[in-house]
Amino acid sequence: MQNNTKQPSYGRQLYKRSNKKPLNRINYLNNRKRAVILTTSLTIIFVIVYVAGMLISEDAVSGSFLNAKIAPCFKYPFGTDALGRNVFLRTLKGLSVSITVGIAASAISAVIAVLVGVAAAAGSRWLDAVINWIIDLVMSVPHTILIILISFCLGRGMKGLLVGIAATHWCSLARVIRGEVLQLRSQQYIAVSRRLGKSSGWIFVNHILPHLVPQFFVGLVLMFPHAILHEASISFLGFGLPPEQPAIGIILAESMRYLSTGMWWTAVLPGITLVLIVLLVDKLGDNIKMILDPYRAQE
């Protein structure tokens, strides 16, 4: 509670009216620095998992019955399954497949969200009403059921899954974008721009679009965990990726058969890995939000 920077004129210690940490420690590693470091390291981990999964060859995940049902050990960190396949490598490979699906689906979804959101806000009133009605409709049906339906109609597999996830996840981001555009359109500087002879297109590109970039990226990153979890659960239920694909959902579905024989590792360890990746990306999204969001930027 002391402050020795300046002696007060009347001989008493200055009273520091703050219960916060001393400032010099904050300066040493301030929140923004921490957020950026965290974001970078999380991104690096994420990329490593993804690339490692891609690089694992088909041979490495093919099994031999000689090594079947080995509990986790040094050679097989996640053990082996009933067919003698290395569960750790299979999990990594499965994750990279899941990540591909997740990124693709959330990217498509985010683009849909921006287009729809902008159309709703900038278009005519009936268009806005129609879009809002569609958003309510999509949001009122449980995602899982809708994805299963779409995936099934499109013959399952990667394509069905991608379209299913992309078609269900854009709603909330579209609402955010719509609100943002509506709010921006009523800004005085937009009105001024119009009176300075600028066209609607020019105003959209120069005034409105830059404001949507942070929303877009944060929305994209935060959508990813949903997409990846949905991918896993749909595959688990057998409506997604084919059984020969080493996806997390498939690994978990297979492990169920052997769970009663005491092979806990084929279910628990891949499951935990999935949860960790999801948490990692969620954290990443929060950090990006904190860096980009002007209202929280001073924290």
Place this chain on the structure above:
Amino acid sequence: MALEAKNVYFRYDRKQPWVLEDCNIKVEKGERLAIFAPSGYGKSTLAMLLSGYIKPVRGDVLLDGKPLPKKGVCPVQLIYQHPEKAINPRWRLRRVLEESGRIDENVIRAFGIETAWLDRYPRELSGGELQRFCVARALMSGADYLICDEISTMLDVITQAQIWKVLLEEADKRNMGIIAVTHNRHLADRIATRTIDLSL
């Protein structure tokens, strides 16, 4: 050569009472008109009507006998009370000035805008400095009429005097018409050649 509001009626919604009823105002080029009224007399609405931001429900706003042009740079420019709202917070101030079409070094110099400010973002400048940019932007657009809606209410009196001084000089030079909306009677007397008191 005049900007006029002819029998203008305005309300924001059918269910609401008229904000302006049968309002007539005319200002010639080169004339400086102060509209004086305490708050709540629809001054800001009138300012927005005269500069074409909103359309009257009944009646006309005419510039030289014709309606205000819909396209291109409007010859009637409005300057708002809160400069920080009238400037895109993500733009550097150079871009803000460039939006008017062309940069006029003389105007920049007259307002005491320092070159270093042009590369800053709006949040790095104070309200008084931002208001200089707003006025400069309106002047650079080559407008014939300026509508000033309480432009100096939020500023300290020294900045107020600084901005008005340059604004009046420029208006004189270009023979512009000015409508200044204010609740400060002394300010109205000081800047205008004619004063309308809406509260009477």
Place this chain on the structure above:
Amino acid sequence: MEQKKDTLLEIHNLSVSFSMYGHGFERTNLKVISDLHLTVHPGEIVAIAGSSGSGKSLLASAILGILPDNAVVEGHLHYKGQELTPDLQKKLCGKEIALVPQSVAYLDPLMKVGAQVDGHCRPKPVQKRRKLFERLQLPDNTPRLYPFQLSGGMARRVLVSTALITDAELIIADEPTPGMSLYQALEALKMFREMADEGKAVVLITHDIDLAVEFADRVAVFYAGTTVETAPVSDFKAGVDALRHPYSKALWRALPQNGFEPVPGFQPYAGNLPRGCLFAPRCPYRTAECERQVPPVRELRGGEVRCYHGT
């Protein structure tokens, strides 16, 4: 430092700084209020006049202890001779010290106006509220409205009544009048006057010098986050020669009714304040001394001034 018994609020060397992020990772401390002095006696209205964005509202927040988390406050605040610690602030806020906030954002959007104005007073001061609303020309149905249903002027009047309904000894009114009609503004200020006459005190924070001069007993001139001069209101009415600080004189001369003559230059930024007197870069009377060191506050002809050359 001996505390005078008859002061209600005494502020000494108050500084408020914010730690902010600049470009990239720099974290800088912005000193928004620096070495501010102010005394408020019972029975008076003290106006704090300064341009918007100069940190006046932060002063109100600092007195009430409601600054944001990244603010650091240094210096002395005394209320009735007692050090105003965060604990004491919590205890007094809304009871002995009341705030008239600047915007509707301070009202709870989900609570009806009536309940909100009554606040924590028990028994509910319904009678008093009705009288207040009547005097401020608020329509009869106002207590049943939600804050979003209020117009700008109505909201201001509601905010004023939230403070007037308490039995606070000290009201801090942050820009209470914009948006009100002339009659309502006068009525609100008249109620402040009545309060002051009962021995309570009002700090009126405003950017409108005319208003400050009209209603206050003393005016504190606020510049770049500090009070450069505190003068009895009669000095402002008497004219430029009765004022002490060069900035107050410049203000007086810039008023539309007395010359409209601006001094050149700009108010310095928080974070880029001059080392010595804050007004020195624009001051016609500055000397080497002014640029070297911040002048101390000194008493002068019944007022206080922070200038080496003040007369």
